[in-house]
Amino acid sequence: DYFKKEAITWAWEFVTKVMGMPEDRLYVSIYEEDDEAFEIWNREVGLALERIFRMGKEDNFWEHGIGPCGPCSEIYFDRGPERGCGKPDCTVGCDCDRYIEFWNLVFTQFNRQEDGTYTKLEKKNIDTGMGLERLAVIMQDVDSIFEVDTIRRILDHVCKKAGVVYGRGDEDVSIRVITDHIRGTVMMVSDGILPSNEGRGYVLRRLLRRAARHGRLLGIKGPFLYDVAKVAIRESCEAYPELAEKEEYICKVIKTEEERFAATIDQGIAILNAMIAELKMENKDVLPGNMAFKLHDTYGFPLDLTREIAGEAGLTVDEEGFMAEMAEQKNKARMALKNREMSAWGRDLAAGIDKDLKTEFVGYESYSSESRILHIILDDEQVNSAQQGEEVTIILDRTPFYAESGGQVADTGYITGKDGKVRVNGCVKVGEGLYLHTGVVEEGIIEKDAHVTASIDVERRLAIARNHTVTHLLHKALRNVLGDHVTQAGSLVAPDRLRFDFRHFEAMTKEEIKRVEDEVNARILDDLKVTVREMSVDEANRLGAMALFEEKYGDLVRVVQAGDYSMELCGGTHLKSTAQAGLFKIVSEGGVAAGVRRIEALTGKGALEYYDQVEEKLESIAAALRTSPQESLKRVETLNSELKAALKEIEQLKAKLASSSFDEVLGGAVEVSGMKIATGRFDQLDMDSLRNTCENLRSRIGSGVVVLASSLGDKASFVAMATKDAVERGIHCGNIVKEAAKAAGGGGGGRPDMAQAGGKDTSKIDEALRLAVEAAKAQVK
Numbered sequence: 001d002y003f004k005k006e007a008i009t010w011a012w013e014f015v016t017k018v019m020g021m022p023e024d025r026l027y028v029s030i031y032e033e034d035d036e037a038f039e040i041w042n043r044e045v046g047l048a049l050e051r052i053f054r055m056g057k058e059d060n061f062w063e064h065g066i067g068p069c070g071p072c073s074e075i076y077f078d079r080g081p082e083r084g085c086g087k088p089d090c091t092v093g094c095d096c097d098r099y100i101e102f103w104n105l106v107f108t109q110f111n112r113q114e115d116g117t118y119t120k121l122e123k124k125n126i127d128t129g130m131g132l133e134r135l136a137v138i139m140q141d142v143d144s145i146f147e148v149d150t151i152r153r154i155l156d157h158v159c160k161k162a163g164v165v166y167g168r169g170d171e172d173v174s175i176r177v178i179t180d181h182i183r184g185t186v187m188m189v190s191d192g193i194l195p196s197n198e199g200r201g202y203v204l205r206r207l208l209r210r211a212a213r214h215g216r217l218l219g220i221k222g223p224f225l226y227d228v229a230k231v232a233i234r235e236s237c238e239a240y241p242e243l244a245e246k247e248e249y250i251c252k253v254i255k256t257e258e259e260r261f262a263a264t265i266d267q268g269i270a271i272l273n274a275m276i277a278e279l280k281m282e283n284k285d286v287l288p289g290n291m292a293f294k295l296h297d298t299y300g301f302p303l304d305l306t307r308e309i310a311g312e313a314g315l316t317v318d319e320e321g322f323m324a325e326m327a328e329q330k331n332k333a334r335m336a337l338k339n340r341e342m343s344a345w346g347r348d349l350a351a352g353i354d355k356d357l358k359t360e361f362v363g364y365e366s367y368s369s370e371s372r373i374l375h376i377i378l379d380d381e382q383v384n385s386a387q388q389g390e391e392v393t394i395i396l397d398r399t400p401f402y403a404e405s406g407g408q409v410a411d412t413g414y415i416t417g418k419d420g421k422v423r424v425n426g427c428v429k430v431g432e433g434l435y436l437h438t439g440v441v442e443e444g445i446i447e448k449d450a451h452v453t454a455s456i457d458v459e460r461r462l463a464i465a466r467n468h469t470v471t472h473l474l475h476k477a478l479r480n481v482l483g484d485h486v487t488q489a490g491s492l493v494a495p496d497r498l499r500f501d502f503r504h505f506e507a508m509t510k511e512e513i514k515r516v517e518d519e520v521n522a523r524i525l526d527d528l529k530v531t532v533r534e535m536s537v538d539e540a541n542r543l544g545a546m547a548l549f550e551e552k553y554g555d556l557v558r559v560v561q562a563g564d565y566s567m568e569l570c571g572g573t574h575l576k577s578t579a580q581a582g583l584f585k586i587v588s589e590g591g592v593a594a595g596v597r598r599i600e601a602l603t604g605k606g607a608l609e610y611y612d613q614v615e616e617k618l619e620s621i622a623a624a625l626r627t628s629p630q631e632s633l634k635r636v637e638t639l640n641s642e643l644k645a646a647l648k649e650i651e652q653l654k655a656k657l658a659s660s661s662f663d664e665v666l667g668g669a670v671e672v673s674g675m676k677i678a679t680g681r682f683d684q685l686d687m688d689s690l691r692n693t694c695e696n697l698r699s700r701i702g703s704g705v706v707v708l709a710s711s712l713g714d715k716a717s718f719v720a721m722a723t724k725d726a727v728e729r730g731i732h733c734g735n736i737v738k739e740a741a742k743a744a745g746g747g748g749g750g751r752p753d754m755a756q757a758g759g760k761d762t763s764k765i766d767e768a769l770r771l772a773v774e775a776a777k778a779q780v781k
Contacts, residue, residue, distance in 0.1 A: 007105050007126045008040045011075060015103070019139065025078040027092045027099065029053045031060040031071030037107070041073070053092045062106045068121060069112050075103040077138050097143075102134040146176055150235040155179040157231045162218035174214035181211035182225055186232045189250045190243055192485045194503045194595035195257045201503075201595060205300070208254065209261045213305060216265075223262070226255035249483055253505045260594070261300065268301035269309065276313045285314065289321015296322070297329065353382075353395075359435035360398035363411065363573065364532070368455035371396040371415075376448050377436075385447040387420075394422060394437045394446070400456050401437055403429035407491035408468055408572040413456035420444030424454075461573060462580075463495035466603040469530055469562065469575045470520060470584055471498050474599065475546065476566040477519040478502055481512055488548055489596045493572065496606055500599045501592060508589050508597065520584045527579035528563030535559060545569050583607040654689060662697060669704065670773055675726055676704030677776045679769040685710040687717050687756065694719045705731050707740065707772040709765045716744045716759035718768065727752045730781040739775040740768040 015021045028047065030037040032054040041047045063069030076092050076099045084090045084098030092099045106127035110118040133145040140148055146155050146166075155166060158178045164171045188204045195205040208225065215224055229251050237244040275291050287310045295301035307317050353375060362369050376383050377393040386392045394415060401424060404410040410427040421443040428436050437454075446452070471491055478486045482504055490501035508516075537557050540547070545559050546568040553569060560574055561567040575581060585607040588600040602610050615629075622629040625636065665680035678701055682693055690710045697706045698721040705722040718740050720733035733755035741748045741757035744764040748757020759768065 027051045027076040030073045034071040070108040072106040074101045103130045177214045178211045181207045196595045223258035226251040268299040287317045289318040292322045293325035358433040363400040371454045387445045401427040403427045408493040411456040417450045417452040420446040460495045466581045467498035468493045468572045472566045473520045477516045504597045524578045679707045683711045711762040716762045718757045730779045736775045740772040743768040
C-alpha cells in the first residue's frame with residue numbers, strides 16, 4: 001500500500017531526523033531514466049539538483065535474469081575531503097572512501113521477459129536495504145567497521161592474544177579475518193549449527209578453521225578462538241541475550257573444533273612435507289592438483305595454506321587440477337543425490353502409468369482395507385496376471401501399508417484375493433502418492449482389477465510404532481539433557497530397534513546416557529496420551545512443534561504430540577499412549593561423522609530380550625567362576641588380585657634369571673680404547689623389563705655402552721644405555737638402536753645416553769646386535 005514516494009520520504013526522515021545526519025553531507029543516486037524518483041527527491045524532499053546523480057543500469061537498476069526487477073536509488077554520506085582521493089573530479093561514485101553508500105531503495109516495478117523487454121508489474125513493491133555496520137561507521141566517524149566500538153574491542157582482544165599492534169604491518173589481514181569470522185561463528189553456533197562437512201556446518205567449519213589458521217600465522221599457540229568468542233558474546237549479548245545464556249556451550253563447540261583442526265593441520269603439514277620431498281627427489285616443481293585436493297578433502301587442509309607451504313619450498317600448485325577434482329567431487333555428490341531421490345520403479349513406471357494416479361492411504365486408521373488391483377508389474381513390465389512363485393509389484397487403489405519414508409521402514413503383510421495370495425515384503429511411495437507393494441505370489445494367481453483384501457502384520461506395525469514414538473521421546477530427552485542445539489540428523493525406525501542420529505559435538509558420558517534413558521522411561525511410565533492432528537505449518541510453528549530443517553513440508557502437516565512433553569511434525573505411525581512402549585534401553589552411543597552422534601536403542605519386547613540375554617551371560621560367567629551372579633564381581637576382584645600377584649612373582653623370577661646372565665653379558669663385552677661395548681639377548685621380556693635390565697648392566701659396566709634385545713611374540717625390542725663418560729667420547733644410543741632396529745625391519749631412536757626401538761623380524765635380532773656393536777665402535781673417539 002505504499003511505493004516510491006513513501007519509501008523515499010521515510011528514508012530521508014530516518015537519516016536526517018532519527019539519526020541526525022547533516023543534510024549538507026547527504027547525496028543520492030537514481031537510475032538515469034527514473035524521472036519519477038528525481039521529482040520526489042527534488043520537489044518532495046527538497047534535495048538540490050547538484051546532490052542528485054543519475055547513473056546507468058550497471059549501478060542503479062536491480063535485476064537478476066528474467067522476472068521482477070526495477071530501478072533503485074542509493075543514499076550516500078560525504079565523509080569529508082580528508083578521506084578522499086584528492087582528485088578535483090572526486091564525487092559520488094568515486095572509488096575512494098569519501099562518499100559511502102549506506103542505503104539502497106529498490107523499486108521493483110517491472111517484469112523482465114525472456115526476449116529482454118520489460119512489462120509493468122501489476123503489484124509493485126519496495127526492496128530496501130541498509131548497511132547497519134556502515135551506518136555505525138558513519139555515526140561513530142571511524143575509518144572501517146573494524147573500528148566500530150563493539151567490533152574494535154574484539155579486534156583489540158585478538159591483538160592482545162597475539163602480542164601485536166593493529167595498523168602497523170602485515171598482521172592486519174589476519175587480525176581482521178579472526179575478528180570478522182569469530183562474530184559469524186558465535187551467531188551460527190548459537191543458532192544450533194555444528195561444524196561438519198556438509199551444508200551450513202561446512203560453512204561454519206571453514207570460518208572456524210580459517211580463523212584458527214590466521215591465529216597460527218600471528219604466532220598464537222593452541223586453541224584461542226573460544227576465548228575471543230567470549231568477547232564477541234559480551235559485545236552482542238545486549239541485543240542477543242541468548243548468546244549469554246549459551247556462552248559455555250558456544251565456547252565448548254568452538255574449542256572442540258579448534259582442537260580437531262590442530263590435530264588435522266599438524267597431520268596435513270607432515271603429509272604435505274612428505275609430498276614436497278618426493279617431488280623434489282623427482283626434480284618436479286609443481287604440486288599436482290589431485291595431491292592438493294586430497295589434503296583439502298581428507299584433512300581439511302586449506303588450499304591457500306598448501307600454496308603457501310609449497311611456495312616456501314620453491315613449488316607451485318596445480319590449482320586448475322585442484323578445481324577440476326573439486327568439480328568432479330561436487331558432480332558425484334549431485335548425481336548421488338539425484339539417484340537417491342529417484343527410485344528405479346519410479347523411472348520404469350513413469351512412461352506407462354497415469355502420473356495423476358494416486359493410492360489412498362488408510363493405514364493411520366486401519367490395519368486392513370478392501371482394495372482393487374490397479375496394476376501388476378512383473379520383470380519391469382505391466383502384466384494382467386501373475387502366478388505362484390513370481391516376484392511382483394502391485395499398485396492398489398487404497399492401502400493400509402505404510403510406505404518406507406521419514407526413517408520408518410515399510411509395513412509387511414498380505415494381499416489376498418479369491419484366487420491367490422501375495423506376501424508383501426516392502427512398500428514405497430513414488431510421485432505424488434502412488435504406493436508400490438513389492439512381494440511374492442505365495443498361492444494361486446492374482447489378476448489386474450481383482451478385488452482383494454490388503455492386511456498388514458499388526459504385531460510388527462506395533463513394534464515399529466513403539467520405536468517411532470520413543471524416538472520422539474528420545475529426541476526431547478536429548479535436548480533436555482545436552483541442550484537445545486541437539487537436532488535430528490537421521491533415523492531408522494524398524495520393528496527390532498531404533499537408530500537416532502543427532503547433532504552434538506562430543507561423545508556422551510555414561511552419566512548423560514543414564515539421564516536420557518531414565519527420562520525416557522519415566523515418560524513411558526507416565527502413560528502420556530499420544531495425539532495426532534493435522535494443521536497448517538504456521539499453526540504447528542506457533543505451537544512449538546519440532547521440524548527437521550532439511551525436510552520439505554506441504555501446507556498441511558501432521559503433528560504428533562506426547563502429552564505436554566514432546567511435539568513433532570511426523571508422517572509416521574505411532575502408539576496411542578507412551579505406556580505401550582513398555583521399556584526403553586540404549587545399547588550404544590557413538591560418532592558417525594564430525595558433529596553427529598548415533599544412539600541405537602530397543603523398546604518393548606526387544607528391550608526385554610536384551611535383558612534376558614544379559615542375565616543369561618551373567619549366569620554363564622558366574623558358572624565359569626564357580627559362584628553366583630550376585631557374587632561374580634567379588635570373585636573377579638579376588639582372581640584379579642591373585643593374577644596381579646602371580647604376574648609380579650613371574651617378573652621377579654625373570655629378573656633373577658636375567659641377573660644370573662649379567663656376568664656372561666659383561667664378560668663377553670668388546671673393549672675399544674678402554675671402553676666396553678656389551679650386548680645381550682633376553683627373550684620374553686617386555687620393554688619395561690628390558691629397560692630395567694639394561695639399567696642394571698649399565699650400573700655395573702663401569703665405562704661403556706650396553707645394548708640389549710628381546711623377542712616377545714612376533715616383535716623385537718632393543719634398548720641401549722651408555723655411561724656419562726661414554727657419551728662424552730662420542731657414543732649416541734639413539735643412532736645405535738636406529739641401526740640395530742633397521743636390520744630387524746623396524747625403527748626408533750632417542751637420547752645419546754638412552755634409547756629404544758622396535759623391529760618386526762625377530763629372526764634378525766642377532767644380526768641387529770652385531771650391527772649395534774659396529775655402530776658403537778665407529779662412534780668412539
